[in-house]
Amino acid sequence: MQDTTPVAVVVDGQPVHLWAVEAGLACCGVEYAAAATLVSQLQGQTAIDLNGFAASDSASDSAGANVLVVSGTVTTALAPYVVALYQRMGPGARVMSFGACAATGGPYWDSYAVVDGVDRLVPVDVYVPGCPPSPEALIDGLRTLLLDVRA
Amino acid sequence: MNSQPRRGSIALNPPDCTSCMLCVKECPDKCIHIESHPVVQETGGARPVTVQYLDRFAIDFGLCMYCGICIDVCPFDALAWVGQSTSSAATGSGSLVHEMDQLAAEWNSSDD
Numbered sequence: 001m002q003d004t005t006p007v008a009v010v011v012d013g014q015p016v017h018l019w020a021v022e023a024g025l026a027c028c029g030v031e032y033a034a035a036a037t038l039v040s041q042l043q044g045q046t047a048i049d050l051n052g053f054a055a056s057d058s059a060s061d062s063a064g065a066n067v068l069v070v071s072g073t074v075t076t077a078l079a080p081y082v083v084a085l086y087q088r089m090g091p092g093a094r095v096m097s098f099g100a101c102a103a104t105g106g107p108y109w110d111s112y113a114v115v116d117g118v119d120r121l122v123p124v125d126v127y128v129p130g131c132p133p134s135p136e137a138l139i140d141g142l143r144t145l146l147l148d149v150r151a
Numbered sequence: 152m153n154s155q156p157r158r159g160s161i162a163l164n165p166p167d168c169t170s171c172m173l174c175v176k177e178c179p180d181k182c183i184h185i186e187s188h189p190v191v192q193e194t195g196g197a198r199p200v201t202v203q204y205l206d207r208f209a210i211d212f213g214l215c216m217y218c219g220i221c222i223d224v225c226p227f228d229a230l231a232w233v234g235q236s237t238s239s240a241a242t243g244s245g246s247l248v249h250e251m252d253q254l255a256a257e258w259n260s261s262d263d
Binding site (some may be wrong): 100105106109119127138142 | 242
């Protein structure tokens with residue numbers, strides 16, 4: 001859960017660069033990677049274009065990232081590591097909750113071993129709903145996040 | 152409207168809902184909340200008729216898996232897929248809970 005990836009986003013014609021570190025804890029981790037790849041093929045349909053997801057060498061660890069994407073079920077066993085990952089990020093770091101499990105626990109909301117919402121651990125800036133969220137939902141989440149950052 | 156758009160959301164037509172609770176019971180992660188109260192109507196028949204008046208219908212899209220089981224089981228087609236693309240990201244967990252008026256607005260905005 002330490003892959004830092006550059007996300008170049010164009011909003012209103014202006015490129016904005018995000019460095020996303022993904023805490024891929026369950027199936028949504030795969031869905032996030034697949035959606036992020038697919039999103040680059042959707043350019044033209046939306047105002048947002050994600051380039052790359054090639055490996056970065058300038059921000060190769062979570063300390064250089066400014067967006068934490070929590071994708072997947074946050075189990076109580078892994079909860080301390082999610083918090084540690086967030087604390088390693090710089091001030092002003094944003095958190096995206098990707099998928100139903102990260103938002104509320106999803107189908108496991110009643111489980112003794114699952115945190116019912118990552119917002120119980122770290123402050124969440126944007127929630128992307130879905131099980132899994134569609135690539136369009138990821139675009140919408142990034143747009144919402146960027147508008148929130150700019151405001 | 153009831154055909155399955157892959158990237159859609161779920162909307163409600165409140166007049167069609169009888170508060171039968173089938174969607175609530177079938178929802179895999181219990182993300183639908185219904186509150187209702189009985190209303191006795193004098194219809195001029197042999198007995199008064201008791202119907203359920205829908206007070207609250209809310210879907211928590213933070214929990215929802217968009218599986219569509221609620222749409223499949225609704226006997227009155229009060230629930231349906233709407234939209235082709237989601238514009239659903241929220242900045243607060245509470246705003247992922249769509250109440251009845253919002254679900255109805257989504258229904259009314261989709262006349263295809």
